[in-house]
Amino acid sequence: MYDFLIVGCGFAGAVLAERLAAEGKKILIVDKRNHIAGNAYDYYNEDGILIHKYGPHIFHTNSEDVFRYLSRFTEWRPYEHRVLGSVDGLLVPIPINLTTINELYGKNLTSDEVTSFLASKAEKRNPILTSEDVVLNAVGKELYEKFFKGYTKKQWDLDPSELDASVTARVPTRTNKDDRYFTDNFQAMPKNGYTEMFKKMLSHKNISIMLQTDYKDIIDVIPFRTMIYTGPIDSYFNFCYGKLPYRSIDFKFETFNQEIYQETGTINYPTSNLYTRITEFKYLTGQKNSKTTIVYEYPTADGDPYYPIPRKQNQDVYNQYKKLSEEHPNVYFTGRLATYKYYNMDQVVAQSLALYRKIKNQEIYVN
Ligand code: FAD
Ligand code: UDP
Incomplete structure (x- = not known):
């Protein structure tokens, strides 16, 4: 009997496996891929x-906390x-910074001058709701079209006006020369790479790993008490509210x-x-x-x-799944796919460490 069946061996699943195993819990972690480390696999x-x-x-x-933990x-x-952007036949820094503007417009502006330059181009938006608003508000139409409109269309097959502000807000605008x-x-x-790091996280004797295994093929035959699920939430509920759109990449x-x-x-x-x-x-x-x-x-x-594609209609569908998940107290949902959140690795680690603390507190409460 396993204490936890963890579905998915990316950051979300591996952090919980590591934390719970250290508490003495017996863990089975399964992934349908033939390797550990999820999308961070190298x-x-x-x-x-x-x-x-x-x-x-x-x-x-x-x-x-996340850095120290890892x-x-x-x-x-x-x-x-x-990162450099190939724009107008030049390679210029992205995020847009002082150097970007000077190189693109053949100018020699100072930081203060570039602030005024961008202010003269910006099309102020209030409120800022979409990814288009974010960029137009900061740099105006010309730079929006050079740097964001086409890239976003390729990446999401959507116009920035159809995406939540949070997407392009990931990329700031700078008036200094910081090109990081x-x-x-x-x-x-x-x-030594992500996979080596995951090997260490999963090396505890209380953790068993099954690869090339869809959890649906084993849940009825392997006994466990609680499930932690890190795959797509719509798939867990057999798409009962329809498919949540995810973007993929070749x-x-x-x-x-x-x-x-x-x-x-x-x-x-x-x-x-x-x-x-x-x-x-x-x-x-x-x-x-x-x-x-x-x-x-x-x-x-x-x-x-x-x-996950951040826009209201998708969030509405996700909220239905989330509500349904609350009727399944024996299953915890965490990670980028199971909570339908455009999270970076560190955010997923933080989310799973928080879930670990919640599980631990609930156990203390129950006992
Ligand atoms: P995943 O890593 O996707 O793990 C989920 C696992 O569940 C998968 O391995 C999957 O096979 C498994 N699974 C799903 N369904 C089942 C099933 N039915 N049965 C068994 N197993 C199942 N983040 C950064 O911080 N910095 C970056 O530079 C960065 N770059 C990125 C670039 C790209 C192209 C992408 C796609 C993402 C990037 N990220 C980056 C985000 C990062 O990949 C995620 O935040 C992180 O990997 C999410 O971890 P996770 O455990 O939630 O999901
Ligand atoms: N983006 C853009 N042009 C760029 C870089 C980013 O339009 O040169 C937009 C695009 O919509 C992208 C989003 O900003 O999807 C977030 O970019 P990021 O580099 O954070 O994406 P990720 O690394 O997560 O793919």
Whole structure:
């Protein structure tokens, strides 16, 4: 008899498995894929390059708790991600910053001057409801069209006006020269990769792992007390309120017989090509090798569910599933797919650590 059956071996499932096993609980964690680590899975390809199977994963957080927690399972390699955008035949920093404006407009503005420049272009919106509002409000139509409109259409197959503000709000506008993609206090990559970190998280003797196993095939034959579910919530309830839309991506990898392919970790293509961005893994991992591997991201409607799509009508459907889930006190839902939230890795870790504390408190209460 297992105390917990955990469905999904990504960050959400692995954090709970690790925490509950340390409390003496017996855990069975299952994943339908043939590997652990969920979408953060990385491995050495046939050319010996460490790549991320499900697209580039860069760790960043402002939560000292999350960083300290994960530091039990890995050493870190400091890494600050930098992105350039291919716009108007130039490669300029994204997020838009002082350098972006100066290079794009052939100017030599100071920080104060660029603030006024952007204010003169901005189309003030109040309230800010959509992803279009966010960008128009900050930089106006011209820069919106150069950097956001096309990229967003490719990524989501929606106009920014059809998406919640939170989507493009992930990418700020800066009037200084800071060209880092993220400004979080902690920015680092697991020194030996994500999969190695997950191996350590899951190494406790109380944790059994079953891969290539859909939980639906075992729930009736393996006894357990409580389930923690991290897959898509609509699938758990057999789509009774309809399918929740998720966006998927086709990843195309290419290896070159040269040390470096491009000049920074990621180059975004907001207005050209069918892919959104190209990432070169060696920047992220720091690996030294005479070859290099890149990945193109081609967004698609079909395929593995990667991105919940933040907009009201989807949230309304999710809320119905959430309400239904509250009638199943023996099943906890956590993670990006099970709570239909566009969460980064650190947010998923924080969410699962919070769920762990809730489970622990409930147990104390029951006992
Ligand atoms: P997942 O990692 O998706 O794990 C869920 C697991 O459940 C999967 O392995 C799945 O196979 C399994 N499962 C589902 N259904 C079943 C079933 N019926 N039976 C058994 N198993 C099942 N975050 C960052 O912080 N930084 C980044 O740079 C970043 N880049 C990203 C790039 C891309 C292209 C994508 C898609 C995501 C990125 N993320 C990034 C987000 C990050 O991937 C997620 O926050 C995190 O992996 C979510 O973890 P999870 O455990 O909730 O879900
Ligand atoms: N975005 C954009 N142009 C860019 C970068 C981002 O329009 O050059 C928008 C787009 O809608 C994207 C969102 O901002 O989906 C969030 O970008 P982020 O890089 O955070 O996406 P992720 O890494 O999660 O795919």
